[in-house]
Amino acid sequence: MIINGFVIVVLLTYLIMLAAFFVPHIRRIHMPVMISIIIFDLCVPFYLFLNGDWGVRLIESGDILSFGVWMHFGMVLTLYILYAVQVHSAIQILKGNKGVKEDHRGQAKAILGLRAFVILTGVSLIDPELPGSGTATVEP
Numbered sequence: 367m368i369i370n371g372f373v374i375v376v377l378l379t380y381l382i383m384l385a386a387f388f389v390p391h392i393r394r395i396h397m398p399v400m401i402s403i404i405i406f407d408l409c410v411p412f413y414l415f416l417n418g419d420w421g422v423r424l425i426e427s428g429d430i431l432s433f434g435v436w437m438h439f440g441m442v443l444t445l446y447i448l449y450a451v452q453v454h455s456a457i458q459i460l461k462g463n464k465g466v467k468e469d470h471r472g473q474a475k476a477i478l479g480l481r482a483f484v485i486l487t488g489v490s491l492i493d494p495e496l497p498g499s500g501t502a503t504v505e506p
């Protein structure tokens with residue numbers, strides 16, 4: 367397993383999300399933290415795209431056909447869908463609909479579990495030999 371600077375930042379965001387999960391009653395912490403991490407997660411694909419040679423990483427190496435890449439991609443999409451549902455239920459809570467709190471809590475657990483798997487599968491895909499992994503070294 368390769369741990370680079372970006373992986374450390376992602377792991378930190380996971381710990382911060384976990385902390386915010388346990389203090390939903392402190393809305394001034396819970397809401398900005400969750401909104402920031404959701405925005406962070408939405409920006410990750412752009413960051414990776416701008417920082418790697420994805421033509422080589424996915425096409426020339428044949429990785430685009432690999433099970434690992436598709437599994438990771440599917441999990442990321444599912445996470446984004448859960449985020450949309452979670453934001454929707456948060457808006458309902460803020461509007462005073464207490465009935466959706468249970469949904470929000472259930473989805474919260476799914477998000478925490480799925481996000482852990484997204485990070486694990488993402489880290490397992492880092493290949494230091496290939497450009498685009500963020501750890502590739504340049505030959506002199």
Ligand code: HEM
Pocket residue numbers: 383387390391392393396397400401404452453456457459460467468470471473474475477478
């Ligand atoms: C846009 C993002 C989010 C907003 C605006 C938001 C907002 C809220 C609000 C207003 C509450 C009610 C707090 C209270 O009782 O006073 C709440 C509860 C909660 N939220 Fe969030 N939330 C967001 C995302 C998340 C995420 C991503 C998670 C988990 C990973 C999460 C986990 C929870 C939990 C566990 C509760 C407690 C539910 C209960 O009372 O049983 N939230 N949230």
